[in-house]
Amino acid sequence: MISLNETHDIGLTSWVSSANEPNNDFPIQNLPFAVFRRKGSGEAFRGGVAIGDQVIDLKALNATGLFSGLVAEALQACSSDSLNRFMSMGAEAWSALRLQLSRALREGSEEEASLASCLVPQAEVEYSLPCHIGDYTDFYTSVYHATSVGSLFRPDNPLLPNYKWVPIGYHGRSSSIQVSGHEFRRPQGQTKAPDAAEPSFGPCRRLDYELEVGIYIGAGNDLGEPIGLDKADQHVFGLCLFNDWSARDIQAWEYQPLGPFLSKSFASTVSPWIVTMEALAPYQTEWTRDAADPQPLPYLDSETNRASGGMDMALEVYLETDAMRSANLPAHKLCETNFRHSYWSIGQMVAHHTVNGCNLQPGDFFGSGTQSGPSQEEAGSLLELSRGGKEPISLPNGEVRTFLEDGDSVIMKGFCQRPGAARIGFGEATAKVLPAK
Amino acid sequence: MISLNETHDIGLTSWVSSANEPNNDFPIQNLPFAVFRRKGSGEAFRGGVAIGDQVIDLKALNATGLFSGLVAEALQACSSDSLNRFMSMGAEAWSALRLQLSRALREGSEEEASLASCLVPQAEVEYSLPCHIGDYTDFYTSVYHATSVGSLFRPDNPLLPNYKWVPIGYHGRSSSIQVSGHEFRRPQGQTKAPDAAEPSFGPCRRLDYELEVGIYIGAGNDLGEPIGLDKADQHVFGLCLFNDWSARDIQAWEYQPLGPFLSKSFASTVSPWIVTMEALAPYQTEWTRDAADPQPLPYLDSETNRASGGMDMALEVYLETDAMRSANLPAHKLCETNFRHSYWSIGQMVAHHTVNGCNLQPGDFFGSGTQSGPSQEEAGSLLELSRGGKEPISLPNGEVRTFLEDGDSVIMKGFCQRPGAARIGFGEATAKVLPAK
Structure with missing residues (x-):
């Protein structure tokens, strides 16, 4: 059984305003993962997290050096074109990154400016498979x-x-x-x-x-x-x-x-x-x-x-x-x-x-x-x-x-x-x- | 239908004498591929070809720079720990490497000395899967x-x-x-x-x-x-x-x-x-x-x-x-x-x-x-x-x-x-x- 924690609090809102709209799929309590790049850009695919109508570019976030320890390791693992390495890190790493992103995306967060520079509108991206599927x-x-x-x-x-x-x-x-x-x-x-x-x-x-x-x-x-x-x-x-x-x-x-x-x-x-x-x-x-x-x-x-x-x-x-x-x-x-x-x-x-x-x-x-x-x-x-x-x-x-x-x-x-x-x-x-x- | 060519000639013999013994699995007409390393060595796995009771270390052979063109590309592809890239090169590349190895392993070959330096006894190696098997x-x-x-x-x-x-x-x-x-x-x-x-x-x-x-x-x-x-x-x-x-x-x-x-x-x-x-x-x-x-x-x-x-x-x-x-x-x-x-x-x-x-x-x-x-x-x-x-x-x-x-x-x-x-x-x-x- 997976426990509830502060990231699930229904009262949380984000400085990414689209995340606060009712019936939006990606409020701050969700924070799902994908692999994406800017549509038609020929850029390398990399990991991203959805917030409202935006994607947080995890490779760009990793490059800011904002976080340290397990969260930094997790961001590094999410910077490639598949999430397999991040997935292999286990629940402690997944949870640490989620908590850090949740805090940084909340209204009033001190990290707003750093994270805002890593946002890409979902309307401008294309996706790949999020990982290599072996079996x-x-x-x-x-x-x-x-x-x-x-x-x-x-x-x-x-x-x-x-x-x-x-x-x-x-x-x-x-x-x-x-x-x-x-x-x-x-x-x-x-x-x-x-x-x-x-x-x-x-x-x-x-x-x-x-x-x-x-x-x-x-x-x-x-x-x-x-x-x-x-x-x-x-x-x-x-x-x-x-x-x-x-x-x-x-x-x-x-x-x-x-x-x-x-x-x-x-x-x-x-x-x-x-x-x-x-x-x-x-x-x-x-x-x-x-x-x-x-x-x-x-x-x-x-x-x-x-x-x-x-x-x-x-x-x-x-x-x-x-x-x-x-x-x-x-x-x-x-x-x-x-x-x-x-x-x-x-x-x-x-x-x-x-x-x-x-x-x-x-x-x-x-x-x-x-x-x-x-x-x-x-x-x-x-x-x-x-x-x-x-x-x-x-x-x-x-x-x-x-x-x-x-x-x-x-x-x-x-x-x-x-x-x-x-x-x-x-x-x-x-x-x-x-x-x- | 795959055609016969000079590599299939029953008359061919190799300067690797064990390859010429009757009922040996790996005569010069065979030349099968595997991925191997010296047993217990902790070395990187790499591609090899069997000849008699020996393995030709294809990474070592690649490093000699003996061959050029498609054969060199094939050897490069065989130097990693899986043969997938070599396999993806197609029949022309497989056939080119086979022909070159067949010629170099024949009795009287001028490349004997170079190849001899790339041999490892099969008795001293361990194998991995030869490639990443997707499906x-x-x-x-x-x-x-x-x-x-x-x-x-x-x-x-x-x-x-x-x-x-x-x-x-x-x-x-x-x-x-x-x-x-x-x-x-x-x-x-x-x-x-x-x-x-x-x-x-x-x-x-x-x-x-x-x-x-x-x-x-x-x-x-x-x-x-x-x-x-x-x-x-x-x-x-x-x-x-x-x-x-x-x-x-x-x-x-x-x-x-x-x-x-x-x-x-x-x-x-x-x-x-x-x-x-x-x-x-x-x-x-x-x-x-x-x-x-x-x-x-x-x-x-x-x-x-x-x-x-x-x-x-x-x-x-x-x-x-x-x-x-x-x-x-x-x-x-x-x-x-x-x-x-x-x-x-x-x-x-x-x-x-x-x-x-x-x-x-x-x-x-x-x-x-x-x-x-x-x-x-x-x-x-x-x-x-x-x-x-x-x-x-x-x-x-x-x-x-x-x-x-x-x-x-x-x-x-x-x-x-x-x-x-x-x-x-x-x-x-x-x-x-x-x-x-």
Whole structure:
């Protein structure tokens, strides 16, 4: 469980006035990390922290020599084009830098002038992946998603017997993870209609998004040394939004017996900003199960996990079609749900992943699996919203969708808010589908 | 198809006399790459090429300034602690360096004195992984393995309908791949006996090896730009031996619906040496299918692939138990088979992997999947040799095995030989099982 401290105080305001506006994603209580440069500048990418509509250039801040000790070491680590080294420094370093930035950004801070010289407007920057992602693992933590997708792939057997015992996950493809704002071509591949004698080859016809939470590992573990459930906090750096694009028709034909492969590896999208676990401390919530659900095995159960393993994080998906763009219509909200519905907690994912001795490395990435809530409107994929493509979704401008069409952009947003804590946001993860080659 | 040239001439001999001994793995026609340093020296790791019982230190060779142009650039790229940059240079650079080394190592070469100063005995070195492996993909290319394992996991449905259409593969875990010579702890995890009401937690009781060929990608491709079947040669750097250790009891409980996860990610072992595709040119062989097998879809079929997609590479597995070690008995050969039995070719793996636009990067790694031949004795795993643990294997010293026990070492070897070509070997991939923690 991550403790609250002065950086979470809802009363704090910043001399960066945009940070004090209501419903802004990046108040002084958030302070998420990204890697950025001035758009089109050809500058080196370097670490940054969001405050209001600005980015604090951490390389520039490091160059001021304003801070010393662990904070200076952390700033040095954030000055390169990936955050892996900073992530590897562990929770003490992350927390020290957060505290120092929080104090320096507060109204009345003596460091205002020094920090002000390191600000770059977010409107003028472009992002890269925040770190080198060595291995990417995709989990499957929404029991609502698992049940409704299972019922489409295996009508007789929707939720498999292992689901409520094993935090199901599988290895994903790292190389095709890209940062928000990109475009990608509709994948081609083998598909087989249920009534066809043979498969055929062509562009995917059931292209879908998956609304996920991305989880970045900070400090790693050695091979053969599992991370206990209650130690996971020391290893998880922070969260982002994640779209694990999926080609449902390719998936249906390829996925047995070894799992999804080309149906996933053509593109995945992360939001630029990593919101740290410390920033999310006010939104830790109970991890609960139904009375009828099995008691987790001991390595997946602890008092702390039961008290604070859940995460109260609102998630939204918007669709913007070519027609909406041409008509200057706003993107249409397809779904809203919450990460607190996840059957397995982040700590359980970490403990399970390493219980066999598997080593995690700084910058490794987990997808939470598609987050769908208990009701149909809270489903995190078109596959679920359109009930396997059988019930087209009507859009406000008269268009309909079962799956994604060329020119569609999918925009994911997320935020945390509750009484007594500052609202913090995740920015967005967006990407656009181009026609197949 | 990779062409034969003067480097393949069976008549070539080297002034490194150990390279000329029969049945030595590293004659002058081989010239495989690794990353090494003197054992226990604390020196920096750097690239090396095997010749007989020696390693040519490529960093030292680079420092002599003996060569110029592309060869000098290649040597520079091989002087660091990973071969990724050399691999990214592409087939022209790989081939130029091979030709130059072949000439310089031949009997009578004028460069003998210069090269001799760069030799280090293999007996005095230790190896690291030869490159940073970004993504690792495991294929499933032996139809004999797929059928016999399928019959254990799914008696009614051993070979799934997609098998002869789709080169089945899945994403694997990169972080736990280690170089030959390591030890690892028996993994722990969840298992469930068929007749048990609930799963239990403990050390794996069905620990197995998988005899695979490892495939290193050299030059990559951009996201969205598939590699055509007949271009795959330009992207594959070379092959090694690969043991994809597997916890069969963990696998059986966890693998549905998303595939194997913790049953694989605790350890994998590669042999130190990468034998280049150019060295393997004499062993390219026909890629054939039975008349009853389906015609591959066009992106998986070409005349060149049919003529030369197969690889005639002998593979062997040996077991050395604690008792054998104590009694100074030799390791016992459990199986021998050949990579030419693979249902899918290396080119088909590359073409399939990228057909959806997925990007491969220099140093990415494919496992071929367990290579089992048509007969029971040619099975590449204990799961198959012991028919799911039902038929214990008797060892010459009176021990029996169904699965691996603590203290067991598994040694994989491989070589290519045929009339008219020089025999070339792969060295070995070996690792030892330690008790669970």
